[in-house]
Amino acid sequence: MSANPRRALVVIDVQNEYVSGDLPIEFPPIETSLANVGRAMDAARAAGVPVVVVQNVAPADSPLFARGSVGAELHPVVASRERDHYVEKSLPSAFTGTDLKAWLAERGIDTLTVAGYMTHNCDASTVFEATHAGLAVEFLVDATGSVPYANEVGTASAEDIHRAFSVVMHTRFAAVVTTDAWLAAVKAGVPLARDNIYASNQRARANRVPA
Structure with a gap:
């Protein structure tokens, strides 16, 4: 962790699909996360922190994020603001199949700040890959969000997944x-x-109520 971090703010997939489309973010409330994304972008610009905007695009016949669809478009909160770099992707991580890693390295970035959607999918994939690449990572918990799921394994609310x-x-x-x-x-x-695995586990075990 750098004493004087050289940050970049990466705003992931803030697209209409998550706001007015078929995959609405439920937790935190979309109004909250969108407002915080805007605040983070404005603060980054004022502080000279480069902003990378990431957009997920799927084939034209996809039910979500179809190329050319309104749902795939960047939401106005992001589209209306300046950015330093743009990344188009088709897989969860913003690094996979893109120039993001090289772009960050060229600018000496050592700390990646992640905002946008979804916490458990594209955000997590990007966070994990950034950590493996040796970057320090920050995750803006109220400028991100999740959706609920139900499948043959079980169900989970958006709040449970995000938390x-x-x-x-x-x-x-x-x-x-x-x-x-x-x-x-x-x-x-x-x-x-960040915290660490050992301390987090020790606290959980100490707080466990005896049966």
């Missing part, structure tokens, strides 16, 4: 913080710390 992935990421992969905490860290030019 579980956020807890897991903070144990090893990213400093999971609010947008307000991140804004303060950017202003101060200081890093944000």
Whole structure:
């Protein structure tokens, strides 16, 4: 973790599909996360932190994010703001099949701040890959979000998924913080710390209520 982090804000897949389309974000409330995405982008611009906008595009016959569809378009909160780099992707991680890693390396970026959607899919994939690439990672917990799932394995609410992935990421992969905490860290030019697996597990075991 760098004492003077060289950050880049990566805004992942803030597209109409998640707001007014067929995959609406449910937790945190979409109004909250969209507002915080905008705040983060504005603060990054003011602080000289480069902003990368990522857009997921699927084949034209896909039920979600179909190329050329309204759902695949960037939401106005992101589309109306300036960016330093644009990445189009078709797989969850913003690194896979893109120039993102090289672009960050060319600029000496050592800390990646992740906002956008979805917490458990494209965000998590990007966070994991960034960690494996040796980058420090920050995850803006209230500028991201999840949807609920139900399949043959079981069901999970959007809140449960968002919380579980956020807890897991903070144990090893990213400093999971609010947008307000991140804004303060950017202003101060200081890093944000994640937790670790051992300490997180020890706390959970200590807090367990005996049967």
